Every structure is written in structure tokens, then in C-alpha cells.
Amino acid sequence: MDDETRLIYFRFFNEIGILSQLSRAAMEARLPDGLMLPHFSVLNHLTRVRDGQTPNTLARAFQVPKTTMTHTLTGLVKHGLVEMRPNPKDGRSKRVWLTEPGRRFRVEAIRALDPNFQRLAAAIPPDQVAALLPALAEIRAFLDADRDRDDDAED
Amino acid sequence: MDDETRLIYFRFFNEIGILSQLSRAAMEARLPDGLMLPHFSVLNHLTRVRDGQTPNTLARAFQVPKTTMTHTLTGLVKHGLVEMRPNPKDGRSKRVWLTEPGRRFRVEAIRALDPNFQRLAAAIPPDQVAALLPALAEIRAFLDADRDRDDDAED
């Protein structure tokens, strides 16, 4: 792989990392005490995909250890934003369900970003951002499918 | 702000977050024991911008508390990848300098990603990624400049 090509990919992920850092900070500044971005992200995932998933599925989806997901879910339960019920099909596992406050919390958290989005919109119109989405989704889908191979290709 | 516009921006940052998560995991899988992504990121920042910066400047650049940067720098010093020297212009502060092993480590860490980049290149050619860079950089620059206003506009 030539230097120029490597630099293109590296700079891309560099930009991604910085953008993520900046948006994470902006988002967490809007969240109430005791709730972090992972809490919101789980609510968002349960809404976008579907609720009733197991903690293990969520841990794999977020690329975090199971113990971390247990901790995050404990916090969400404590705040009444999700419910854990036993999985009738598997006595070992549980299933995670959104509560009404959980759904409401997610919607309000997104709406709370409007001031940020409005300032951004003044500099970068929605069309320009929308134009990036297909390519980003494509790269994301590839990495998502590719991640398992990382282990196999270690040596 | 209408729902459609909000959704565009939200989905954009959603993709950014997932991409960051996936690439972070892939990157950390390549790093040796005892060194995390923040360690690499600081080395990269010192290389790209310039070394000799103060810990406080780095903490602000990375949007982390000063104590976190102290911790990260302590680890880098322990591994001999950076040096801390007193700041002759300000007795309170220090300056962080890259060492030769630090520079080498960064280059090797980037090169270690080649297998990942090569697999990605087979699905998403460099041109397509390069085409995204200007827009991403523009959005990143805006957020970077905008982040201070978050506090002011809280209420």
C-alpha cells in the first residue's frame, strides 16, 4: 500500500475520531446528571432496531464487554428507562424492553440538540450533510461486516 | 427545525459515532499492551501539530479533563515515548516533547493498520474516501470553533 493511499484512509478515520469526540462532548453536555452517552445510545439502538434484545446482543452491537453492558443496563433500569424481563426461550438470558419514560427521554434528548443543529445548519446546509450519508453508511456497513476478521488475520 | 432536517444531522452524527466505535476497536486491537488509543492520539497530535505543547493545551485539544491528560502523559513518559520538560516561560507549566522511540512508534502503529486498510480498499476505493475529506474537515472545523458557545447558550 503506497503512502498516499494509506494517508487517505488514515486521515478519514482521524476526522471521524475528532468529529466523534466533539459531538460526544456536545451531546453529554445536554444529558442530565447520572446519564451518559452509552445510556442514550442503548435507548437509541433499542428504538431504531427493536427492543426485547438480550444484553449479550447489545454488548456485541456496541463492541463493549458484556460486563460494561451489564453496568450500563443497570443504570438504565435504575432510572426506569428500560425493563429487564426473563427470556422465556432461554433461562440464562434476559430481554431488555423500553419503558414509556425511556422512549420519551430519547425523543427529548434528540430535540435538546436543536440549538446545536441550528448553528451547524447555518454553516453546513442539510443537503451537504445528507449527501455524505450514503458513503458513510457504506463504509460503516463494511467495517461492521469486516470486524470479525480482525481476530483471524492477527498473524 | 423540521423533523426531516433534524433527522439528517442526527443520522450523520450517529454514523460518525458508530464509525468511530468500529475504528477504535480495530485500532486498539493493534496496539501493544499498556498503550491505549489516547496514547497514540497524543503522539499523533504532537506529530501533526507540533510537540513542545503544554499538558493543558493538549487537554483542551482533546476535550478531556486536565487530570486525564496528566494520566495519559504519565503513561507515555513511562514508556519513553515523550519527555516532559519545564516551561522556561512559565514556572507552573511543562512542555511535552516527542522522543525518537515515540516518533517511530507512531509510524509503526499506522503501518500496522495496512491489513485493515487493504481490506477496506477492496470495497471502498481511496478516491471515494478522499472525496469525503473536505466536507468532513469543514464540519469538524465548524464544531471545533462552535464548541465554546455550548456553555454560553446553555440557558
Added chain:
DNA sequence: TCCACTTAGTGCGATTTCGTATTATATAGT
């Protein structure tokens, strides 16, 4: 100069994240 105020770095305790080991349940082979 002196004194109040600000700033850079760090010590300390709390929370989050993570790796390992453990328990309970499911699955497969006999």
C-alpha cells in the same frame, strides 16, 4: 511592594470500562 485573583499541574476519591473467574442454564454426544 503587597494582595486578591487567575491559571497549570496533580492528589484523591468516585464512576466507568474492562478482563478474569464464577454460577446457572442450554446443547451435544453417548
Added chain:
DNA sequence: ACTATATAATACGAAATCGCACTAAGTGGA
């Protein structure tokens, strides 16, 4: 049915991250 193996969740301890408070040093005004 029984045993060995695999899997889901968690308990536990280590490391990372963070907020608060403290010390040392710089800044500005009387």
C-alpha cells in the same frame, strides 16, 4: 438419562476517566 462442553449474565478486582480540591506560580490593581 448422563456427562462434557458452550453460552448468558454477573461478581470481583484493575485500569481509565472524571470532578473536586489543593499547591505553586503568574497577573493585575492599589
